[in-house]
Ligand SMILES: CC(=O)SCCNC(=O)CCNC(=O)[C@H](O)C(C)(C)COP(=O)(O)OP(=O)(O)OC[C@H]1O[C@@H](n2cnc3c(N)ncnc32)[C@H](O)[C@@H]1OP(=O)(O)O
Ligand SMILES: O=CC(=O)O
């Protein structure tokens with residue numbers, strides 16, 4: 377370390393589009409630099425630990441409830457902070473990206489909460505990342521407006537708007553358009569989590585509190601309780617920095633990795649001053665199962681994506697444990713996303729989607745969940761009806777304990793007794809969906825309706841990781857086709873031949889990424905990491921002028 381350390385800073389290494397200076401103010405960048413001073417090193421340690429943990433599973437180690445944290449699990453006395461103002465009743469939450477139109481539509485939707493998503497549903501182009509922050513800034517100040525190409529102007533007209541719960545990107549991602557230079561003069565890309573969280577918190581925490589709500593977050597893709605501790609420390613540091621009372625932030629943690637399912641109590645405990653609940657993030661959870669057990673033999677091979685439902689035993693074990701853990705600790709249990717979406721052009725598709733969503737939400741409400749997610753505004757009445765039927769006038773059912781639930785470690789990963797059937801159609805569908813989703817993502821559209829299903833980063837991860845696993849485990853389809861690399865290549869060519877191409881589509885790049893993440897021997901931990909590095913980064917020399 378030099379005897380006269382230079383101040384650390386965060387600098388902008390990208391074009392400043394219209395109004396970006398309202399978000400990337402010197403003060404906001406300085407706040408990001410302080411967050412990185414405190415937490416960038418710990419983030420790196422956590423990421424290194426993720427690699428070690430994954431390697432251990434790969435080498436045959438079974439996950440277990442941690443002996444060293446048994447006291448936390450066994451202590452019946454502690455509770456979490458619980459809902460902040462505006463989070464008491466979360467029976468239906470709409471999720472979606474934060475472009476201005478979706479923001480306004482979500483705020484007018486009638487849902488109780490809006491998951492403003494910078495994660496699974498957002499392609500992290502520079503425009504989307506800072507544009508999303510601008511939408512939120514404007515929404516919170518009641519001034520958001522949008523006019524589409526046809527001249528239709530969108531405004532927020534609802535009397536009661538949903539409580540905003542923002543979801544920053546996960547710890548694994550970087551934001552290369554912002555550079556962090558530490559006190560020793562080393563420059564690295566900023567942490568995407570700290571950027572998304574930090575900018576939102578810095579600009580909006582006080583305004584949200586003045587509106588009677590608060591700075592609320594969904595935390596994605598946590599793998600263990602030490603990552604929860606890191607987030608908790610980020611919250612406490614940020615509350616102190618902005619002189620906001622400790623415990624104002626609320627976090628709802630997605631339990632969407634297999635390892636986190638073994639540490640639900642511990643995650644809530646680490647975040648107990650800030651925790652509002654847990655969410656059953658089913659799509660990433662399935663992806664995490666495949667990713668971690670992909671090399672553990674055929675008994676860990678999951679069937680066609682369409683067959684992996686919430687009623688198979690290992691998925692039931694996970695959701696039952698989640699509800700039980702939450703209610704024991706005074707936390708809300710929030711259900712997940714049914715991927716079926718309605719079509720305003722096709723009443724039959726809509727009827728099918730509503731029936732599937734009804735079933736899913738009825739099961740969740742009956743199991744004790746306090747609320748749930750929907751992907752589309754037209755699903756809100758259906759989801760609400762199922763929760764109204766169980767909750768009635770009560771805002772939630774946190775008081776409903778589930779003492780009869782006894783989930784063992786083995787049940788969480790026991791894939792025996794389920795079908796492992798893979799079909800030709802399942803292979804084709806994974807190739808087609810993954811390719812088309814990645815193409816959309818590369819164009820900056822992070823959630824898409826494909827074949828009447830909602831697809832986002834989490835669902836696309838399932839498709840590509842299944843292809844990888846099926847190839848590497850030498851699976852033969854029920855029709856007798858050996859799923860080799862050559863076979864998947866042939867399917868890919870076939871899908872590409874059948875596409876409606878345009879001059880500016882990104883299918884060539886999408887094909888390149890799909891090959892990288894599904895057809896190589898190496899298994900990238902997230903498809904978004906190489907896709908971002910290859911195609912989404914548009915860096916210009918850092919601007920010293922806006923450095924903090
Ligand atoms: C695994 C997970 O993490 S799940 C959570 C992350 N995923 C998501 O959040 C997906 C959210 N959903 C969506 O993005 C969209 O519903 C899609 C992409 C699936 C489908 O969107 P579209 O093709 O636009 O659907 P459709 O044409 O039927 O939309 C009708 C209207 O509803 C609006 N709408 C649709 N979904 C949403 C939403 N989630 N939030 C707000 N408005 C929405 C559309 O903007 C459109 O508005 P308009 O009539 O003013 O143009
Ligand atoms: O984020 C939610 C999921 O299902 O993944």
Ligand SMILES: [Mg+2]
Pocket residue numbers: 496596597630632657659660834
């Ligand atoms: Mg997810």
